[in-house]
Amino acid sequence: MNRTGPPAVELDGVTRHYGETTAVEDLSLAVREGEFFTLVGPSGCGKTTTLRLIAGFEDPTQGEVRFGGTSVTGVPPEDRDVGVVFQNYALFPHMTVGENIAYGLSFTDPPGGGSAEARVQELLELVDLGGMADRDPDTLSGGQQQRVAMARALAPGPDVLLLDEPMSALDAKLRERLRVQVREIQQELGITTIYVTHDQEEALAVSDRVAVMRDGTPEQVAPPRTIYREPATEFVATFVGDNNVLSGAVTAVRSTDAADADSGQTIADVTVDSATLSVALGADSDPTSAVSPGDRLTFCVRPERLAVDADRNPLTATVTSAEFLGETTRVHLDWEGRELLLRAEDPPTDTVAVGFAPTDAHIVDRRS
């Protein structure tokens, strides 16, 4: 990955209105060369509009889109060197698989200097559809159509690959298999890829970096692990995976000594309803945003970080229901009228004491 040059794709203060409604609001993003970048969010968050702005199917109401540092304002889609795969694949129904893949080669020479036929063969091999060139698209299964669409988008050798929910029409098993394949192809070609999905699990699984979008703006842009472990906002915390979000007033801030289990941490004591819970503020917490008593803290604890019969931060809760998921069970708990989620291999019944280590809590909001 080239981290020194200008970003491969950059959006600078981009806004897009449709009449009265705003699809994207003052959006700024920078996608690096060769990066697998994912836009994830609930429907209506503006992720598809963002992709269409990059492809040139829409023009920004305000702001600018840049490719490699150069503005592409006014450049029509056909001159942007992007490959696009749509959710419905949009294969040309009156052309064979081979003709579909060759279509983009009528406007450019095949990259690498070979013949168009050779390029089509090469792409078919790449997506494991060798020998399918003469088939009609409607004789292919959904997964095969999706791979033809990939091959077609890649054939002219685009600078950027744009994928708009390319898996959402497929069943779960196939989706998981294909996303691995898409990632492999992307790695192999080293092509800058922007991927739109509403499936946060998919986003975490394949991406170099993820932008979690909400109401037309990104809430957080970070690598998948950071998104999961250190969500920047309460929305990100709850949108990506399950989470328990709690908030309360800070009663005390203290440092721990070397003998303590939370050695080297600054701990805040937060009163949530009747309980006082210890929350680690993190070793590298910014001194200027230091937490002081009286502040209101919102923090989250992942269900798998809640431990049964733990002595740290104990919460006595009653089991309301349980979902067996195979590997684990998702247990719904009631603690003083709040719902908590617990992941456990052996689900408790009735009443249970759960707890968590102060370092397993992650702060998403602080108000003084």
Next chain:
Amino acid sequence: MARDHDGDAKGAGSDHSEKATETAGSPSRKRGRTVRDTIERRAIVGLAVATIALLLGIFYYPVATVFIDSVLVDGRWTGRVFISILQDQFYFGEPARFLAGEPIASVIEGVLSPDRRLGVIGFTAYQAALSTVASVALGLPAAYLLARYEFPGRRTLRSLTILPFVLPSIMVGVGFVATFGQNGTLNAVLGALGLGEVKLLFTLEAVVIAHAFYNAPLVARVTTAAWESVDASAVETARSLGASPFRAFRDVVAPQLYPSVLMGAALTFVFTFSTFPIVLALGGFRLATVEVFVYRLIRDLEYAEAAALALIELGISLGLLYAYLRYEAKHTVRSRGIRPLPRRPLRPPSLSVRELLPRMGLAVYALVALAVFIAPIASMLVASFSGPEGLTLANYQFLIDRQTTGASFQVQPWDAVRNSLLFGVASLAVALPMGVVVAVLTTRDYRGRKLVDAVAMAPLAVSGIVVGLGLLRGLVFGVEVGGSRFAVGGGLAIVAAHAVAGYPFVVRTVAPGLESIDHTLVESARALGAPRARALLDIELPLVWPAVIAGAAFAFAISIGEFSATIVLASGTNQFTMPIAIERFIGRRLGPATAMGVVLLVVTSASFLLIDRLGGDDVGF
């Protein structure tokens, strides 16, 4: 459609390291713009400009000429012609007295009195209203049959509902004369049954039935489409909530049909309000409608009065259409027929009253429909082979004799066939590209699209007489352009009139196809490097090709059957077509007219088959 569902499993996620390709960092396709490139980029704009220029030349300019004719008399601007028509009881009936300044009370008295005068316009509206009622009454049972029953030939029958629209109206007129005339098939049948003769020719009834022949299939067509898009689960939900079958129909199905029935009725009214050839053939001047009077005024060279009367008629038609479109915009419900209502077999599954009653109703309807739709064509065929001494070829012999020995001022049958085909091909060559371009322009999103749509579709509402008159006064009589006189021959003007009449049908068949194309197909093509015009050529047009062929067949058929504009433009020239020839013959003897009608039927059918064949597979007729 998917014939092969395997193949996903194999190889997905396998190792690609050996097939590494050079993609990222390869030379990009950002090229310098070549001349061809620029042409491709500008192609759509260029075609749009050319089409609109053509439309201005062969439609808007001529129609504007008509308007100017009516307000510019002897070199002076005046509203006198309009005012005198509006105040003339001959045209406007009793309301004209009010417009002439008489006190309202005496006008109301006049309207209520038994010997009130409708005037030509009043009568035209009256016969249009009766025709609309008859068309709806005859069309709805057909829609019920087509939407709710399954039987062999249902699809064919559904396709046939388009047929009356493209049948030459003067030919249908001849068919009805052959049916209703003194020696017509109706009286022959009644005579054989020992019943007395009826005299229907030159009566309002005959005109209304002929109008129903044309418009009931239209009502049936739009209503069937609406009925088929009713979602079965909506009806099933109503039933499960406790509604009886009748209540479910009344509360769920019927409200989804009203807008379509109203559309059929509104279009029928507008069409029959400006009726011309049917009335000319069946009504004579005693039952003359506005359009017939416009034609008579043109023949008498009263151009100003003809133009004013035509414009008043146009104003009324456009006002009705506008009112209807306003209603449609407010009331259209976009229902997605996810699962259409299941069709019942036409053969009753059991002999219960509930099963038999609707089917007996349909059987009665079938008899009526047979009489209305089959009789005129059958009668025309029979009449063409009949003479005073029974079966004969004398009528066809007459056509051949006329061709070989007729005087030059007489209508020559072969010339009529040749002219019709020539004008048909030439107007198709204009109407098809025009229609496709307009369809492209009206299905894309941009500011002012509505205006373009209205401008392009206006010819549908303007009667052939007005277009013909405009072309005659504007282009055939000549235009001064920069000091030199510029005139168009009668033949070219006829081609222009036919193209104007035909291209809206190309638009109407092609536009829905373009509209239904998934926009991501075009976007994919563009992302792959195709300029907009190439995407149109490579992706959209191939996908709507059957609709393009259907539109071509329409445009050709419209040209072959066009009567109103042609008779205005062909008067006094030798540019007559088959419909004009029929009209010339019908005035003297029915026999040769029916023979000519059969020739027209054969030529039209043959052309249809040819276009169908040229278009390749399945064209939606």
